[in-house]
Amino acid sequence: MEALLVGIVMYFIPALIALVRGHHNAFAIFLTNLIFGWTVIGWLVTLIWSVTASDRRVREA
Structure with a gap:
Protein backbone atom coordinates (compact mmCIF):
# COMPACT_ATOMS: atom_id res chain seq x y z
CA MET A 1 0.00 0.00 0.00
CA GLU A 2 2.83 2.39 0.84
CA ALA A 3 4.48 1.66 -2.50
CA LEU A 4 1.31 2.75 -4.30
CA LEU A 5 1.20 6.01 -2.38
CA VAL A 6 4.89 6.67 -3.07
CA GLY A 7 4.31 5.94 -6.76
CA ILE A 8 1.40 8.39 -6.94
CA VAL A 9 3.43 11.11 -5.22
CA MET A 10 6.38 10.50 -7.55
CA TYR A 11 4.05 10.65 -10.57
CA VAL A 45 8.51 18.00 -19.94
CA THR A 46 6.18 18.77 -17.05
CA LEU A 47 9.07 18.62 -14.57
CA ILE A 48 11.12 21.11 -16.59
CA TRP A 49 8.05 23.31 -17.10
CA SER A 50 7.32 23.32 -13.37
CA VAL A 51 10.80 24.55 -12.41
CA THR A 52 11.05 27.25 -15.05
CA ALA A 53 10.65 30.87 -14.03
CA SER A 54 7.17 31.73 -12.92
CA ASP A 55 5.63 35.17 -12.81
CA ARG A 56 4.48 35.87 -9.31
CA ARG A 57 1.66 38.33 -9.42
CA VAL A 58 2.11 41.24 -7.09
CA ARG A 59 -0.92 42.99 -5.72
CA GLU A 60 -0.85 46.71 -6.08
CA ALA A 61 -2.48 48.62 -3.26
Missing part, protein backbone atom coordinates in the same frame (compact mmCIF):
# COMPACT_ATOMS: atom_id res chain seq x y z
CA PHE A 12 2.71 14.06 -9.53
CA ILE A 13 6.04 15.60 -8.44
CA PRO A 14 5.98 18.14 -11.33
CA ALA A 15 2.44 19.27 -10.44
CA LEU A 16 3.34 19.52 -6.75
CA ILE A 17 6.43 21.60 -7.53
CA ALA A 18 4.38 23.96 -9.70
CA LEU A 19 1.75 24.31 -6.98
CA VAL A 20 4.29 25.01 -4.22
CA ARG A 21 6.17 27.53 -6.37
CA GLY A 22 2.98 29.35 -7.29
CA HIS A 23 3.58 28.80 -11.00
CA HIS A 24 1.12 30.76 -13.14
CA ASN A 25 0.48 27.64 -15.26
CA ALA A 26 0.08 25.23 -12.33
CA PHE A 27 -3.28 23.89 -13.54
CA ALA A 28 -2.00 23.34 -17.09
CA ILE A 29 1.06 21.58 -15.67
CA PHE A 30 -1.22 19.37 -13.56
CA LEU A 31 -3.38 18.44 -16.56
CA THR A 32 -0.37 17.74 -18.76
CA ASN A 33 1.17 15.66 -15.98
CA LEU A 34 -2.09 13.75 -15.51
CA ILE A 35 -2.52 12.98 -19.21
CA PHE A 36 1.06 12.54 -20.43
CA GLY A 37 2.97 11.86 -17.22
CA TRP A 38 2.93 8.11 -17.81
CA THR A 39 5.38 8.62 -20.66
CA VAL A 40 8.92 9.43 -19.64
CA ILE A 41 9.06 12.36 -22.05
CA GLY A 42 5.76 13.78 -20.82
CA TRP A 43 6.89 13.53 -17.21
CA LEU A 44 10.23 15.22 -17.98
Whole structure:
Protein backbone atom coordinates (compact mmCIF):
# COMPACT_ATOMS: atom_id res chain seq x y z
CA MET A 1 0.00 0.00 0.00
CA GLU A 2 2.83 2.39 0.84
CA ALA A 3 4.48 1.66 -2.50
CA LEU A 4 1.31 2.75 -4.30
CA LEU A 5 1.20 6.01 -2.38
CA VAL A 6 4.89 6.67 -3.07
CA GLY A 7 4.31 5.94 -6.76
CA ILE A 8 1.40 8.39 -6.94
CA VAL A 9 3.43 11.11 -5.22
CA MET A 10 6.38 10.50 -7.55
CA TYR A 11 4.05 10.65 -10.57
CA PHE A 12 2.71 14.06 -9.53
CA ILE A 13 6.04 15.60 -8.44
CA PRO A 14 5.98 18.14 -11.33
CA ALA A 15 2.44 19.27 -10.44
CA LEU A 16 3.34 19.52 -6.75
CA ILE A 17 6.43 21.60 -7.53
CA ALA A 18 4.38 23.96 -9.70
CA LEU A 19 1.75 24.31 -6.98
CA VAL A 20 4.29 25.01 -4.22
CA ARG A 21 6.17 27.53 -6.37
CA GLY A 22 2.98 29.35 -7.29
CA HIS A 23 3.58 28.80 -11.00
CA HIS A 24 1.12 30.76 -13.14
CA ASN A 25 0.48 27.64 -15.26
CA ALA A 26 0.08 25.23 -12.33
CA PHE A 27 -3.28 23.89 -13.54
CA ALA A 28 -2.00 23.34 -17.09
CA ILE A 29 1.06 21.58 -15.67
CA PHE A 30 -1.22 19.37 -13.56
CA LEU A 31 -3.38 18.44 -16.56
CA THR A 32 -0.37 17.74 -18.76
CA ASN A 33 1.17 15.66 -15.98
CA LEU A 34 -2.09 13.75 -15.51
CA ILE A 35 -2.52 12.98 -19.21
CA PHE A 36 1.06 12.54 -20.43
CA GLY A 37 2.97 11.86 -17.22
CA TRP A 38 2.93 8.11 -17.81
CA THR A 39 5.38 8.62 -20.66
CA VAL A 40 8.92 9.43 -19.64
CA ILE A 41 9.06 12.36 -22.05
CA GLY A 42 5.76 13.78 -20.82
CA TRP A 43 6.89 13.53 -17.21
CA LEU A 44 10.23 15.22 -17.98
CA VAL A 45 8.51 18.00 -19.94
CA THR A 46 6.18 18.77 -17.05
CA LEU A 47 9.07 18.62 -14.57
CA ILE A 48 11.12 21.11 -16.59
CA TRP A 49 8.05 23.31 -17.10
CA SER A 50 7.32 23.32 -13.37
CA VAL A 51 10.80 24.55 -12.41
CA THR A 52 11.05 27.25 -15.05
CA ALA A 53 10.65 30.87 -14.03
CA SER A 54 7.17 31.73 -12.92
CA ASP A 55 5.63 35.17 -12.81
CA ARG A 56 4.48 35.87 -9.31
CA ARG A 57 1.66 38.33 -9.42
CA VAL A 58 2.11 41.24 -7.09
CA ARG A 59 -0.92 42.99 -5.72
CA GLU A 60 -0.85 46.71 -6.08
CA ALA A 61 -2.48 48.62 -3.26
